[in-house]
Amino acid sequence: AQSVTQLGSHVSVSEGALVLLRCNYSSSVPPYLFWYVQYPNQGLQLLLKYTTGATLVKGINGFEAEFKKSETSFHLTKPSAHMSDAAEYFCAVSGVTGGFKTIFGAGTRLFVKA
């Protein structure tokens, strides 16, 4: 079965520091990969996605992620954290075996310290 693992349910960084949120997936074929952000009391918003082509994907708010097939990873990064980045982040996969389901990771809550 497909699965998504996000390492670390909570990540804390200082303002201005590098943000790294980890995501690994299980799949026998290259999947479609997504990162979403959820601010408190809001729905999810798409940050970025990988479908085909360039493996380094740039998203909104300065985030980017790199698809590494050999490592089955799709880690999310941002060079310099801002206080407004504090939120919960979800990695998701879709379009793999099992029809058109979407599988989400458990989420990583990002804290940004002043």
Next chain:
Amino acid sequence: EAQVTQNPRYLITVTGKKLTVTCSQNMNHEYMSWYRQDPGLGLRQIYYSMNVEVTDKGDVPEGYKVSRKEKRNFPLILESPSPNQTSLYFCASSLRPLGGTSTDTQYFGPGTRLTVL
């Protein structure tokens, strides 16, 4: 404004009392989906719909029903709610199923917080 709307936003009910959570999108999207969000579990897909009259189970469909009689609406029905269905529910839509062209994006509604006593 392009949006996905859900009603109600908050609902407290009792075990066994049938309820419906409505979802509507104004973007002429073919694909719609329902998720539930629980702490530590992320989002889990309940049902999805590829188009009118075409629905399929997600990962946690037990205890839920859906219908897609019109393209814009995708209601979630709990015929006999139980306390383990207490959760935050999200409806979402996209032009086509995820994994299509790079222009496809899944839009989420604001969520419905359901408490079943």
